[in-house]
Amino acid sequence: MKDQEFINRKADHIRYSLAKEAEAVESGTLHHWSLVHDSLPDLDLGEISLESLWFGAPKPNPFFIAGMTAGHPDAKIINERLARAASERGWAMGVGSQRRELDSEFKDSAVQSLRKQNPDLFLISNLGIAQLIEIHERGSWNLLFDLLERSGSSALAIHLNPLQEAIQPEGTPRFKNGWIAIRELAHRLKIPLIVKETGSGMSRKFMDRISQLPIAAVDVSGLGGTHWGRVEGLRAGEGTISHELGATFANWGVPVAESILNAKGAFSKSQKTAILASGGIRTGLDAAKCLALGASAVGFAKPALEAALQGDRPLQQWMEKIESELRVAMFCTGAGSVPELALDKIERRDHD
Numbered sequence: 232m233k234d235q236e237f238i239n240r241k242a243d244h245i246r247y248s249l250a251k252e253a254e255a256v257e258s259g260t261l262h263h264w265s266l267v268h269d270s271l272p273d274l275d276l277g278e279i280s281l282e283s284l285w286f287g288a289p290k291p292n293p294f295f296i297a298g299m300t301a302g303h304p305d306a307k308i309i310n311e312r313l314a315r316a317a318s319e320r321g322w323a324m325g326v327g328s329q330r331r332e333l334d335s336e337f338k339d340s341a342v343q344s345l346r347k348q349n350p351d352l353f354l355i356s357n358l359g360i361a362q363l364i365e366i367h368e369r370g371s372w373n374l375l376f377d378l379l380e381r382s383g384s385s386a387l388a389i390h391l392n393p394l395q396e397a398i399q400p401e402g403t404p405r406f407k408n409g410w411i412a413i414r415e416l417a418h419r420l421k422i423p424l425i426v427k428e429t430g431s432g433m434s435r436k437f438m439d440r441i442s443q444l445p446i447a448a449v450d451v452s453g454l455g456g457t458h459w460g461r462v463e464g465l466r467a468g469e470g471t472i473s474h475e476l477g478a479t480f481a482n483w484g485v486p487v488a489e490s491i492l493n494a495k496g497a498f499s500k501s502q503k504t505a506i507l508a509s510g511g512i513r514t515g516l517d518a519a520k521c522l523a524l525g526a527s528a529v530g531f532a533k534p535a536l537e538a539a540l541q542g543d544r545p546l547q548q549w550m551e552k553i554e555s556e557l558r559v560a561m562f563c564t565g566a567g568s569v570p571e572l573a574l575d576k577i578e579r580r581d582h583d
Contacts, residue, residue: 291321298325346383423447432485453487455511515556
């Protein structure tokens with residue numbers, strides 16, 4: 232693919248992901264769940280701890296910025312702003328697909344500079360399953376591991392996006408041998424491996440199978456937020472097959488709440504696989520619900536991008552609001568720590 236075509240596509244992704252039409256109208260089902268109110272919590276608001284374990288290491292809170300963009304000029308400013316804020320507040324941060332950086336002749340060091348500028352940043356690198364399959368088939372593992380070393384990656388996310396690839400005019404919907412490639416990577420990789428969706432969630436059948444592999448985490452990325460089938464349909468424009476497909480599959484996927492429960496049911500208590508929740512998470516209250524359902528960390532994409540586009544201060548203010556919302560939700564349920572947010576703190580309500 233020509234560089235300019237790639238850059239244009241990534242710029243389109245930012246633009247269309249912010250459009251209201253790109254957001255799934257079906258909620259992530261979080262509105263069906265309510266945290267149980269405690270009128271007399273036996274604790275003080277000031278003593279509540281948001282501390283969370285990230286792959287065995289303590290972090291100030293259970294939040295991460297989901298991978299969104301990389302590989303084009305606008306991404307540099309956005310990612311640098313996100314990285315600064317994430318490092319200061321102790322959030323983890325993912326970046327968009329780094330497929331271009333697998334090319335040794337690619338000279339843009341934007342992602343590679345994030346960890347150098349922010350040494351304490353927990354940086355999650357990102358690569359698509361189609362690229363991983365190609366690496367596996369060619370045996371070119373050194374290209375991937377060199378990339379991770381250059382980036383100073385704390386973890387690697389392999390993203391699964393079959394719907395997007397099937398609808399995207401330039402897509403690469405070649406997923407055969409993906410399970411084999413993930414299994415081999417899991418045995419070779421020396422940093423945590425995360426397997427993530429991109430807004431279509433994860434079924435119980437998928438969770439049962441992925442739970443057999445030695446991965447560090449799943450990011451369920453459920454239905455309820457930016458929907459990449461919609462994004463690709465909007466990009467293609469009216470009168471195209473991709474536009475029609477985007478409309479047909481506009482609400483395809485497994486909602487985030489259901490995806491978390493699928494993961495919780497599939498992973499045994501003895502497993503150390505973390506459940507990361509993203510996909511339509513908009514508030515700290517949403518995050519609290521995800522944590523109570525069984526997630527160990529919660530990610531934000533669109534609202535983080537919107538805040539980052541406004542500047543450093545608006546981004547910091549938004550992150551502070553999210554943390555405060557979680558803290559208030561914990562206080563009003565009597566949960567003094569993140570681990571205390573459990574299923575006994577939440578109940579399902581079938582009415583709106």
